[in-house]
Amino acid sequence: MKPKIAFFDFTGCEGCQLDALNLTGEELLDLLNAVDIVNFREVMTERDDDYDIAFVEGSITRESEIARLQKIRDQAKVVVALGACACIGGINCLKNHVPMEEALRTVYGKDAKYYDTIPARPANAVVTVDYYVRGCPPTPTELLKVVKALLLNKAPDIPGYPVCVECKMAGNVCVFERGMTCLGPVTRAGCNAICVTSGRFCWGCRGLIDDPNTDSEKDILQKYGLTVDQVIDKFKIYNTYAEVAK
Amino acid sequence: MTQVNINVHQLTRVEGHGNIVLNARDGKIDELRWEVTESPRLFEVMLRGRYYVDAPHIASRICGICSISHTTASIQATEAAFGIQPSEQTLLLRKLLYNAEILESHILHILFLAAPDFLGVGSVFPLVETHKDVVLMALRLKKLAYNLAELLAGRKTHPISCMVGGFAKLPELGELKAIEARLEQALADLEATVELFKTLSIPDFTRETEYIALKDPKEYAFISGQIASTDAGIAPLDKYLEVTNEFCVPHSTAKYTKNKRDSYMVGALARFNNNHGQLLPRAKSAAKELGLSAPCHNPFMITVAQLVECVHAVEDSISLIDQILTRGLKEENNEVRVRVGRGIGAVEAPRGILFHDYTYDNNGILTSANCVIPTNQNHNNIQKDMEGLVPLILSRPEDEIRQTLEMLVRAYDPCISCSAHLLSLSFK
Numbered sequence A: 001m002k003p004k005i006a007f008f009d010f011t012g013c014e015g016c017q018l019d020a021l022n023l024t025g026e027e028l029l030d031l032l033n034a035v036d037i038v039n040f041r042e043v044m045t046e047r048d049d050d051y052d053i054a055f056v057e058g059s060i061t062r063e064s065e066i067a068r069l070q071k072i073r074d075q076a077k078v079v080v081a082l083g084a085c086a087c088i089g090g091i092n093c094l095k096n097h098v099p100m101e102e103a104l105r106t107v108y109g110k111d112a113k114y115y116d117t118i119p120a121r122p123a124n125a126v127v128t129v130d131y132y133v134r135g136c137p138p139t140p141t142e143l144l145k146v147v148k149a150l151l152l153n154k155a156p157d158i159p160g161y162p163v164c165v166e167c168k169m170a171g172n173v174c175v176f177e178r179g180m181t182c183l184g185p186v187t188r189a190g191c192n193a194i195c196v197t198s199g200r201f202c203w204g205c206r207g208l209i210d211d212p213n214t215d216s217e218k219d220i221l222q223k224y225g226l227t228v229d230q231v232i233d234k235f236k237i238y239n240t241y242a243e244v245a246k
Numbered sequence B: 001m002t003q004v005n006i007n008v009h010q011l012t013r014v015e016g017h018g019n020i021v022l023n024a025r026d027g028k029i030d031e032l033r034w035e036v037t038e039s040p041r042l043f044e045v046m047l048r049g050r051y052y053v054d055a056p057h058i059a060s061r062i063c064g065i066c067s068i069s070h071t072t073a074s075i076q077a078t079e080a081a082f083g084i085q086p087s088e089q090t091l092l093l094r095k096l097l098y099n100a101e102i103l104e105s106h107i108l109h110i111l112f113l114a115a116p117d118f119l120g121v122g123s124v125f126p127l128v129e130t131h132k133d134v135v136l137m138a139l140r141l142k143k144l145a146y147n148l149a150e151l152l153a154g155r156k157t158h159p160i161s162c163m164v165g166g167f168a169k170l171p172e173l174g175e176l177k178a179i180e181a182r183l184e185q186a187l188a189d190l191e192a193t194v195e196l197f198k199t200l201s202i203p204d205f206t207r208e209t210e211y212i213a214l215k216d217p218k219e220y221a222f223i224s225g226q227i228a229s230t231d232a233g234i235a236p237l238d239k240y241l242e243v244t245n246e247f248c249v250p251h252s253t254a255k256y257t258k259n260k261r262d263s264y265m266v267g268a269l270a271r272f273n274n275n276h277g278q279l280l281p282r283a284k285s286a287a288k289e290l291g292l293s294a295p296c297h298n299p300f301m302i303t304v305a306q307l308v309e310c311v312h313a314v315e316d317s318i319s320l321i322d323q324i325l326t327r328g329l330k331e332e333n334n335e336v337r338v339r340v341g342r343g344i345g346a347v348e349a350p351r352g353i354l355f356h357d358y359t360y361d362n363n364g365i366l367t368s369a370n371c372v373i374p375t376n377q378n379h380n381n382i383q384k385d386m387e388g389l390v391p392l393i394l395s396r397p398e399d400e401i402r403q404t405l406e407m408l409v410r411a412y413d414p415c416i417s418c419s420a421h422l423l424s425l426s427f428k
Helices: A015-020 A025-034 A063-075 A084-088 A090-097 A100-114 A140-151 A163-169 A214-223 A228-245 B043-047 B052-060 B067-082 B088-118 B132-153 B173-198 B237-244 B268-278 B281-289 B299-327 B374-393 B398-411
Strands: A004-009 A036-040 A053-057 A078-082 A131-133 B003-008 B018-025 B028-036 B210-215 B226-229 B233-235 B341-349 B352-360 B366-372
Touching: A004 A015, A004 A063, A015 A053, A015 A078, A015 A140, A025 A140, A053 A063, A053 A084, A078 A084, A078 A140, A084 A090, A084 A228, A090 A228, A090 B043, A100 B043, A131 A140, A214 A228, A228 B052, B003 B398, B018 B374, B018 B398, B028 B374, B043 B052, B043 B366, B052 B067, B052 B352, B052 B366, B067 B088, B067 B341, B067 B352, B088 B132, B088 B173, B088 B299, B088 B398, B132 B173, B173 B281, B173 B299, B210 B268, B210 B341, B210 B352, B226 B237, B233 B237, B237 B341, B237 B352, B268 B281, B268 B299, B268 B352, B281 B299, B299 B398, B352 B374, B374 B398
Parallel strands: A004 A036, A004 A053, A053 A078, A078 A131
Antiparallel strands: B003 B018, B018 B028, B210 B226, B226 B233, B341 B352, B352 B366
């Protein structure tokens, strides 16, 4: 029997789920041969609460979302965090730097009382997560890679080394040489350094590598006359949760 | 005694979370509500204190479908604040990139989210069996839009190369030429989609409202122009707060808006009603084939107007690539000088007019941000449409009423994640 797959969205832009539809006809047909998609609110009306594999997208930012995610964990054999918000908290956590009451007041003014929100957190701050599809957004290739791995009950082959390795292989001029700050040295690879290859720098959306060499990062900063604060400021964009948790 | 009790919790095939509630007894409506339940995102708080370089990157994450719209509005707000006038080359590339988003987002809505209603199924997946050619065509058009965006900005969802001042990387002319050939082929796919839509029956319901869109005397406006209203005429961008008038309602995490009437509409049909004369020739003839003529007051025709805009976006892309191939591309100086100031960026996101309003300090740090989202501007109009539609269909079976209401909301292609957000009150 084909495993039943469900997609669930929490707080986020839903770009990860939509990119999951960015497959070629062939890839989609192959995927539908291997699995049954039983629950995917964004694109289908039918809902089936009997599923084996749950993809969860978005950060957890409400009390009600904690309960919903726990229920999903109870049902699913495998839980996959899809995208930066679910994997590491992502940009939603930027609001955690401001007290929640003040944040709500800033946005909704005197009507702030209507709204329920808690500091944003990744899925694994609430339940055990089995697989991670990283990035903002993840690449369709990596999504398919993780789906294949979990269907075979194997660990997917996701790099543990920093973005710099892929960036060098892509033949890019180092961002620091171009006078900008980059999080490539401490960020997990797997994106083929797409942001640097596209002319920019790494924002750290795939999260920290397992054992970041912070001394080496400090040496780099010193060499290029940058301060730790400048890097921390960039680091906050996706990795506020890791920073606060430390 | 006949009772109708409809409670559609978390409407499917829309972006984000919303509910439809209808309770009626003996032909009398007790309760009828479009509720927005998306979690508050608080983007204005996230943007405050950020460096200008990161503002479009963060703003892009407001929405995964219209990330190019938010990125472009954010870039334009920042450029307006700093007094930067983008080069002609940058504008050509931005318009081309923008067309990729219009095409991708509209195709997603027309063929993946809306079409299943007309073909009597719950999602696109069963269509893989019954309408394989339509599904493959939809995937092909989406892929083309993705590849066009990839070529210009590194990727479609959360674009990379487009930034304040210009583009960090330029496409190869050869690649532009190659994708132009695919755009020519896409016109045939769109013709097939037009043929398909001619066979579908669109619900007949009209309710005139105010239609608001950007207007540019030079072209069918997507990323330039001033605010045009079918009721109130033209207003400059810096009057946007007087047009949108956002307010909070207890059953919704998104804000609502109104201008001259109880509500107004933004999006493809609002653009069509304001700017139809500026559509390119093939788009005009597609509109004619599909029976869409201005002014059109049937909200179910939004999907049809989107299809017309897809044709326009492809035609326009071919013309933009021709212009780029003729003039060539050269590396430009994208240096940015920050300054204290406020700037407003406005674009026509696929779902309608979008405003970003930023204030910077003298270090290029955002001191406040305000974004007014298209779907927010439509929520109130959706509610008023439901109030107009339900009495006309209340005697029908409950399932049919539910289906029709779902189709009405879906026609607006609501993007609820975007809309449950933010507002800084600093400019009020």
